[in-house]
Amino acid sequence: MPGLNLDLNIDKHHNATLVVECPACKHELTHHLKSLTPDHILPCTCGEQIGLSGHDLARAQALHQQIIRN
Numbered sequence: 573m574p575g576l577n578l579d580l581n582i583d584k585h586h587n588a589t590l591v592v593e594c595p596a597c598k599h600e601l602t603h604h605l606k607s608l609t610p611d612h613i614l615p616c617t618c619g620e621q622i623g624l625s626g627h628d629l630a631r632a633q634a635l636h637q638q639i640i641r642n
């Protein structure tokens with residue numbers, strides 16, 4: 573199964589907001605990275621339940637580390 577399409581928005585305090593693209597309708601959902609846990613479910617407005625695996629979360633956290641180091 574391919575991973576989710578993920579992006580991060582970082583504010584000036586280095587707080588990360590995860591942006592997840594819904595695989596069904598391409599709508600972008602946002603969620604605070606800090607409050608996410610593996611196997612978190614993000615419900616989309618189209619009815620899709622987007623499951624965030626531990627692998628997706630690890631990718632997002634690695635991306636966050638990369639961004640704040642730069």
Ligand SMILES: [Zn+2]
Nearest residue numbers: 594597616618
């Ligand atoms: Zn959707």
